[in-house]
Amino acid sequence: MPSVRIPTPLRKLTSDKDEVNISAANIGQLIDEMESQYPGIKSRLCDESGNVRRFINLYVNNEDIRFLNGKETALNEGDVVSIIPAIAGGCQ
Numbered sequence: 001m002p003s004v005r006i007p008t009p010l011r012k013l014t015s016d017k018d019e020v021n022i023s024a025a026n027i028g029q030l031i032d033e034m035e036s037q038y039p040g041i042k043s044r045l046c047d048e049s050g051n052v053r054r055f056i057n058l059y060v061n062n063e064d065i066r067f068l069n070g071k072e073t074a075l076n077e078g079d080v081v082s083i084i085p086a087i088a089g090g091c092q
Helices: 009-012 027-038 041-045
Strands: 003-005 019-021 056-060 080-085
Touching: 009 041, 009 080, 027 041, 041 056
Parallel strands: 003 080
Antiparallel strands: 003 019, 056 080
8 A cells, every 4th residue: 555645734634644545556546535535635736627736746656747657657555655745935
């Protein structure tokens, strides 16, 4: 079962858990299963069309899903999925 690392801004949706285990065959199923267990998380990860939001980066074992198969990226036992919200900033 893949484990999902939850960033601090989303932990209020997972009862402050920093990592959860989700059974899913691919990223799309993982997002849907997370929504069933942690209502409200999908809208934070996906836009109205169901696509992963531009400012959310999802990695499977340190590989960006955008360079794999997107939401169709397969998941295997022991995989680690990291949710990384983009951080914007600048210098003065």
